[in-house]
Amino acid sequence: KAGVTQTPRYLIKTRGQQVTLSCSPISGHRSVSWYQQTPGQGLQFLFEYFSETQRNKGNFPGRFSGRQFSNSRSEMNVSTLELGDSALYLCASSRVTSGGDTQYFGPGTRLTVL
Amino acid sequence: ILNVEQSPQSLHVQEGDSTNFTCSFPSSNFYALHWYRWETAKSPEALFVMTLNGDEKKKGRISATLNTKEGYSYLYIKGSQPEDSATYLCAFTTNTNAGKSTFGDGTTLTVKP
Numbered sequence: 001k002a003g004v005t006q007t008p009r010y011l012i013k014t015r016g017q018q019v020t021l022s023c024s025p026i027s028g029h030r031s032v033s034w035y036q037q038t039p040g041q042g043l044q045f046l047f048e049y050f051s052e053t054q055r056n057k058g059n060f061p062g063r064f065s066g067r068q069f070s071n072s073r074s075e076m077n078v079s080t081l082e083l084g085d086s087a088l089y090l091c092a093s094s095r096v097t098s099g100g101d102t103q104y105f106g107p108g109t110r111l112t113v114l
Numbered sequence: 115i116l117n118v119e120q121s122p123q124s125l126h127v128q129e130g131d132s133t134n135f136t137c138s139f140p141s142s143n144f145y146a147l148h149w150y151r152w153e154t155a156k157s158p159e160a161l162f163v164m165t166l167n168g169d170e171k172k173k174g175r176i177s178a179t180l181n182t183k184e185g186y187s188y189l190y191i192k193g194s195q196p197e198d199s200a201t202y203l204c205a206f207t208t209n210t211n212a213g214k215s216t217f218g219d220g221t222t223l224t225v226k227p
Contacts, residue, residue: 042219045216058214
């Protein structure tokens with residue numbers, strides 16, 4: 001069974017630009033969650049999607065948005081990038097909900113904002 | 115804002131030592147507690163999902179216990195090996211928001227040969 005994949009793995013952008021990250025969950029998984037990790041910080045929850053609907057949202061500004069497609073693939077978009085957005089972005093998939101099910105993480109996208 | 119705390123922040127042990135760390139979480143509205151192992155340059159790997167008070171889970175030399183009434187979970191590693199070196203994360207979810215995981219900052223374990 002193929003694992004969770006994320007593209008691209010590395011990305012360099014400049015302030016003010018926007019970026020889109022992609023996540024393909026494990027086949028059959030319907031829940032996709034996104035997390036941000038910055039140096040010295042733990043994993044911060046961004047949002048969770050299930051059946052193309054955002055089901056939960058963390059405490060991030062509206063510049064962070066996402067969506068999920070009918071095949072459960074998910075994208076995350078960050079607009080008007082700031083230096084502080086430099087981070088590792090991880091997505092994780094689970095069968096139904098990240099709450100009670102095992103979450104499987106992708107390798108992450110390392111975003112650097114210059 | 116939910117607070118999940120892990121202690122200690124870091125731990126250095128010798129190969130063969132047994133060790134344990136703690137995850138503390140709010141005791142109200144409990145839904146599930148997850149443990150993950152995160153090795154450098156890899157993705158976090160799920161170890162356990164625990165949902166019932168008194169749960170005990172075991173995977174090889176690693177085991178975990180759960181006390182939802184007092185809001186803590188322990189992770190034990192018996193006979194630590196260098197390959198156990200990693201950051202161990204716990205994540206808590208509530209029954210009011212089961213799809214939102216709140217992570218602790220992790221315990222970084224270094225096992226010296």
